[in-house]
Amino acid sequence: xxxxxxxxxxxxxxxxxxxxxxxxxxxxxxxxxxxxxxxxxxxxxxxxxxxxxxxxxxxxxxxxxxxxxxxxxxxxxxxxxxxxxxxxxxxxxxxxxxxxxxxxxxxxxxxxxxxxxxxxxxxxxxxxxxxxxxxxxxxxxxxxxxxxxxxxxxxxxxxxxxxxxxxxxxxxxxxxxxxxxxxxxxxxxxxxxxxxxxxxxxxxxxxxxxxxxxxxxxxxxxxxxxxxxxxxxxxxxxxxxxxxxxxxxxxxxxxxxxxxxxxxxxxxxxxxxxxxxxxxxxxxxxxxxxxxxxxxxxxxxxxxxxxxxxxxxxxxxxxxxxxx
Amino acid sequence: xxxxxxxxxxxxxxxxxxxxxxxxxxxxxxxxxxxxxxxxxxxxxxxxxxxxxxxxxxxxxxxxxxxxxxxxxxxxxxxxxxxxxxxxxxxxxxxxxxxxxxxxxxxxxxxxxxxxxxxxxxxxxxxxxxxxxxxxxxxxxxxxxxxxxxxxxxxxxxxxxxxxxxxxxxxxxxxxxxxxxxxxxxxxxxxxxxxxxxxxxxxxxxxxxxxxxxxxxxxxxxxxxxxxxxxxxxxxxxxxxxxxxxxxxxxxxxxxxxxxxxxxxxxxxxxxxxxxxxxxxxxxxxxxxxxxxxxxxxxxxxxxxxxxxxxxxxxxxxxxxxxxx
Numbered sequence: 001x002x003x004x005x006x007x008x009x010x011x012x013x014x015x016x017x018x019x020x021x022x023x024x025x026x027x028x029x030x031x032x033x034x035x036x037x038x039x040x041x042x043x044x045x046x047x048x049x050x051x052x053x054x055x056x057x058x059x060x061x062x063x064x065x066x067x068x069x070x071x072x073x074x075x076x077x078x079x080x081x082x083x084x085x086x087x088x089x090x091x092x093x094x095x096x097x098x099x100x101x102x103x104x105x106x107x108x109x110x111x112x113x114x115x116x117x118x119x120x121x122x123x124x125x126x127x128x129x130x131x132x133x134x135x136x137x138x139x140x141x142x143x144x145x146x147x148x149x150x151x152x153x154x155x156x157x158x159x160x161x162x163x164x165x166x167x168x169x170x171x172x173x174x175x176x177x178x179x180x181x182x183x184x185x186x187x188x189x190x191x192x193x194x195x196x197x198x199x200x201x202x203x204x205x206x207x208x209x210x211x212x213x214x215x216x217x218x219x220x221x222x223x224x225x226x227x228x229x230x231x232x233x234x235x236x237x238x239x240x241x242x243x244x245x246x247x248x249x250x251x252x253x254x255x256x257x258x259x260x261x262x263x264x265x266x267x268x269x270x271x272x273x274x275x276x277x278x279x280x281x282x283x284x285x286x287x288x289x290x291x292x293x294x295x296x297x298x299x300x301x302x303x304x305x306x307x308x309x310x311x312x313x314x315x316x317x318x319x320x321x322x323x324x
Numbered sequence: 325x326x327x328x329x330x331x332x333x334x335x336x337x338x339x340x341x342x343x344x345x346x347x348x349x350x351x352x353x354x355x356x357x358x359x360x361x362x363x364x365x366x367x368x369x370x371x372x373x374x375x376x377x378x379x380x381x382x383x384x385x386x387x388x389x390x391x392x393x394x395x396x397x398x399x400x401x402x403x404x405x406x407x408x409x410x411x412x413x414x415x416x417x418x419x420x421x422x423x424x425x426x427x428x429x430x431x432x433x434x435x436x437x438x439x440x441x442x443x444x445x446x447x448x449x450x451x452x453x454x455x456x457x458x459x460x461x462x463x464x465x466x467x468x469x470x471x472x473x474x475x476x477x478x479x480x481x482x483x484x485x486x487x488x489x490x491x492x493x494x495x496x497x498x499x500x501x502x503x504x505x506x507x508x509x510x511x512x513x514x515x516x517x518x519x520x521x522x523x524x525x526x527x528x529x530x531x532x533x534x535x536x537x538x539x540x541x542x543x544x545x546x547x548x549x550x551x552x553x554x555x556x557x558x559x560x561x562x563x564x565x566x567x568x569x570x571x572x573x574x575x576x577x578x579x580x581x582x583x584x585x586x587x588x589x590x591x592x593x594x595x596x597x598x599x600x601x602x603x604x605x606x607x608x609x610x611x612x613x614x615x616x617x618x619x620x621x622x623x624x625x626x627x628x629x630x631x632x633x634x635x636x637x638x639x640x641x642x643x644x645x646x647x648x649x
Contacts, residue, residue: 056545084552088549088551092550103547104543105638114550114552114556118550
């Protein structure tokens with residue numbers, strides 16, 4: 001049985017008289033200690049999916065359908081009080097921009113100790129010790145002094161280390177990292193990612209990594225989900241997806257990687273842009289940008305095809321499979 | 325900290341100098357002090373002689389220099405009407421005004437933060453809509469009208485509260501206070517409410533909008549993701565960040581409230597500096613007018629300094645000793 005299983009998740013945003021559907025029929029699962037990548041362009045619904053797991057979607061968004069099963073309980077149906085025992089305790093998050101994630105007027109120590117005191121019955125002194133130990137684990141020099149400092153006294157990389165330390169404080173079983181290195185300086189991105197993966201591995205924490213960087217996904221994760229316009233379009237083992245992508249959209253993403261182009265040449269790109277939520281095309285939502293589109297793509301939403309562990313939502317792939 | 329205070333003191337001196345210059349230069353336009361000083365029977369020749377004697381015919385710079393030399397020693401001249409040092413007259417009325425401002429500030433602090441926070445975290449509730457509506461009404465009605473309505477309702481209609489004066493007062497050293505007797509406190513209620521009637525709605529709206537902005541911040545979302553309790557998120561994580569801008573704007577506004585005391589004191593016959601100032605203007609009592617403006621200017625500078633100090637305590641990114649923040 002998987003540790004975390006999302007089934008048929010649908011998220012809607014009522015805006016005036018319309019209801020925009022940000023996520024449609026999203027399903028995936030995460031095993032203990034597994035690392036899962038969620039990729040897609042901006043607006044594909046990656047972050048919404050991540051925040052929906054802990055029911056943290058910003059108002060007025062809400063979960064309209066689906067189940068989120070974690071350790072046998074459905075998070076989508078939980079009361080706020082019950083959910084609080086999961087948030088920041090069993091499932092923890094790492095946000096994108098460490099400059100914005102930490103409260104500017106509270107010390108690092110306050111922001112760490114409050115997690116421990118909320119979820120575990122620890123004395124302040126004991127909690128402080130645990131916090132210092134975690135700061136040491138994320139390789140922050142002289143944690144005894146750093147713990148009493150305010151966020152503005154730390155660099156961006158240091159702050160993201162603090163955020164990682166906070167995510168690891170309560171020994172969670174899942175960490176959801178929403179583009180954890182995007183806002184950082186390129187020179188330290190790899191360093192932070194390596195640290196995160198290493199710590200997840202040693203503590204056997206499952207990692208859900210949301211990113212638009214296929215390079216990172218290929219190095220870090222075991223399974224990958226590709227999202228487009230709020231829907232999962234391809235899912236499979238990471239190696240399979242990188243080396244043998246089937247969905248035209250995934251193809252396009254991989255072709256757009258800079259290393260796929262010779263130096264001095266124009267980068268490959270997928271023509272067009274991701275549709276906005278209020279103008280999602282009928283049929284397959286990717287069809288206006290797809291070179292393989294047919295009449296069927298324009299009218300009918302593709303179902304999933306593929307063998308064990310692999311799912312692809314594409315009419316073109318489906319017709320190829322039939323021919324074989 | 326000491327460097328900050330020294331710098332502030334320097335600024336204060338410049339501000340005081342400018343205030344004295346402005347108030348001194350308008351004195352010629354206020355009217356003829358002689359008309360009030362002497363009776364109708366005094367002839368024009370005698371008036372001219374008196375003007376010479378008082379130095380009123382000297383060139384402006386000579387008069388100003390003479391004033392400045394004395395002012396440095398704490399002598400702002402004698403009041404024409406009271407025939408006593410102007411500063412002394414003002415300082416006698418100083419406690420009454422300060423207690424009125426204190427009463428209004430207390431009302432503002434006690435109500436604006438809880439109401440503002442409530443309105444920010446329950447933006448859709450009917451109570452919030454009511455409060456926001458009322459606050460617009462409160463801001464739009466002038467202070468003197470609120471004061472008259474309060475008197476009409478609570479003093480004349482219901483007869484619960486006295487409508488004028490300070491009531492029974494006691495002396496604590498040089499400070500004449502109405503805070504120690506029941507009668508004095510009862511007299512303070514209506515004027516304080518009237519004085520706070522403009523600032524309170526303003527503060528409620530300020531706290532609300534700042535808090536709503538803070539609640540949208542990423543670190544608040546992170547606090548939710550950490551599974552913290554609502555009370556901790558609202559009253560520690562959000563409120564502390566909300567108070568920073570409120571303190572800055574609020575400090576200036578509390579200074580401005582001294583200006584409103586002129587109206588409130590007049591309506592309630594409150595024996596404070598504002599009431600005295602209006603009388604002084606009627607009597608063309610120039611030294612008293614100048615003394616009032618200088619004292620009020622000084623209060624402004626002091627409250628702003630205190631506000632900056634408090635801001636430095638709340639906001640860790642400001643280091644007072646380090647110069648540039």
